[in-house]
Amino acid sequence: MQKAEKQDRLATGLILGLAGIAALIVISLVAYLLITGLPHVSWHFLTSSASAFTSGGGIFDQLFNSFYLVILTLAVAVPLALGAAIYLSEYAPQNGWTNALRLAIEVLSSLPSIVIGLFGYLVFVLRWGLDFSLLAGALALTIINLPLLTRACETALQQVPALQRQAGLGLGMPKWQVTLKIVLPQALPGILTGAILSAGRIFGEAAALIYTAGQSTVNVDYTNWNPFAPTSFLNPMRPAETLAVHIWKVNTEGLIPDAAAVSSGAAAVLILTILIFNLSARGLGNYLARRLRK
Amino acid sequence: MNEIALAVQNVAVAYGEKPVVTDVNMEFPAHQITALIGASGSGKSTLLRSLNRMNDEIATVTGQINFHGVDINRPETNVYRVRQQIGMVFQQPTPFPMSIYENVIYGLRLRGEKDRTVLDQRVEASLKQAALWEEVKDRLQTSAQALSGGQQQRLCIARTLATQPEIILMDEPTSALDPISTNQIEATLAQLKEQFTIIIVTHNMQQASRISDWTAYFEQGKLVEFKPTDQLFMNPSEQRTADYLSGKFG
């Protein structure tokens, strides 16, 4: 056998070996999380409140807070990101200002989430007097998600053929209408996919929240639908511990004796939720794209 | 000579520093089909796109373009109204992803027309003018993107007709189509000139001679010759035109 062939076999073996080890680690990681976590996930676990000192607590409030935070964040972030993306994709002239703004977005994407969290603490919590609240948390998470969302929206807009825009302009439509009525509907699958992937990240974020949304949950009334009432579950001004923060909290400062069980159960729920987000992003994107073509 | 639909004076177009069209002067007669011919890169398409301001933000257009005595190549011009009066059909068929019906009335709807009977009438009239009615009248609510390429292009013509412009600009409208569809569209154009003024860019000399009343020959961004079609083809006064028509590219 020639030297080159020997080398080839050796290198291939080495690559596959390393890849195999990596795959093994990864598979056992996911398996470990699910095997240790899922047995603790029960109807009771999902629907009852956490306990402070005793075992047997659930994660209902945290789970609700996480979902509510996703909605609040996306409600602020998506319009902002979409607006910026439309400007960048449809209007922005090729000049220094545009480049500076693009650079700003990239700088934002490189900031660690704890840094954004501290900024949120400084400005939203202290300066604006929002205190530890869902709103402060949502604003911090908005900042974190703006760069990726803007990029996702811009990519989706750019994928709509230029001919479609031309046809609209040729009919005498202003660019704004062409964008809203012709380009945007065709870019919707991509935008939605981006938004759902962001939702997954918001759901799992913790570092930016411990100093903005807070690390505690007050007793709320799930029958009070008035978002301005202090005890309402919809009140965005209340402090709210999310599921991801809960996992961190019970493991670092928690006093409950079943911290391991609660956190592994919560981790399993977190992973499954993100898996659902990922799958639905893909599924919904494909479905809408198909419907559009029909 | 007929009434003039559009008059172009000293028009020049440049992409950045690069001039593409230089010093064009011509008058487009109303209710006639004028063909712009020339090799690729001769500036014919660029000139056409300047006529309804589709080159805004892409190229710099100087000179005057007079429409009803108004120079529309000025900053204060309302380009949307210009394009509503001077419509455009493109090289590639561009149906929007919606039903045939919605495609045709798209321009009207955006201008606020809500009366169902008006819309219905306009759809039927426009599709008939574009010679597409018989083929699609039973499936107006189905997706326009399921039509064949030739049908899509006729739909795009109908969509432009429905907004009732005075002038229709066509940028090589048949170059992406098969010969049968091309014939259908050429037949349609002959009908349309009673109501509209048509300016068509074509790379196909036979097409120009078949359908147009007037022909303009462009070379390297300049208008070489502009005459009634039969005169230009039978008896060109410029050697360059004669060379191009006989296949000797200069």
Add this chain to the structure above:
Amino acid sequence: MENWHTYLTGASKERQQERRGRWLTSLALLVIGALVVTILLFLIAKGVRLFTTGEGKLTEFFFSPTWAPGAGVFGAAPMIVTSLIVTVVAGLIGLPFALAVALAVTEILPPVAKKLLQPVIELLVGIPSVVYGLVGLTVIVPAVRQLVGGTGFGLVAAVGVLYLMIMPTMTSMAIEALQAVPKQQRQASAGLGATRWQTIHRVVLPAARGGILTAMIFGMARAFGEALAVQMVIGNAAIMPTSLQSSAATLTSVLTTGMGNTIMGTAANDALWALALVLLAMSLLFNLGMRLVTKKG
């Protein structure tokens, strides 16, 4: 039409819509731009306070190995060094594995492997960092305790957690980089009689070098900025690490634990904001590094 001039130059609904649309969307972009400037200004203003008030000195901050805010000594060197060590080590261990997986799926294994692996990698990229921290706490820390003794908390555990956390991201970026190399180049190389390894080694890897380097820097940037997962396993002792087993603290872990325990405006609190500024500056440096690498290709 009676008056063509008025019609063709006059105002219309369309003009108004166009102005409003352009205004609205540029406003959205400007808000984001202003936000970035505000964040930078606030963090810089807060970050330099320690030095402008005279409570801390720059040389002490960067070179002193003692972090004792209670005693008024603000040496950030232990945290800076620890952050760099865990980041670089995790990146260096992660890269060969990430590259091996990427090479295996793009160059060696049949396409079905990539189809199967892609959603798994996507899921792993999406797993929140606290979950990686939890794995560190329940698996890596006890394992380290068993193997090398001590409490198990410390540098090794932190490196382990960060390695797990950044590998999926690095892998997915490395796959993209390798796939960007045109197929024809591989075919041309194979057509000249090169073995697969020769093609990988002489054609594919050099062509994808920029992308692979970007993947590594990106992964390290993530590791450098990670707070909670590290804080959960590193032991949180703000001292200069002496060995790989020793407990330590990173910039992020000190920020996580400290910010809630200090009072705004005190020197101890200002010192934390100075750490945050270092973190910010380092993140920008990582970003700059990535830009340079990408530009060079």
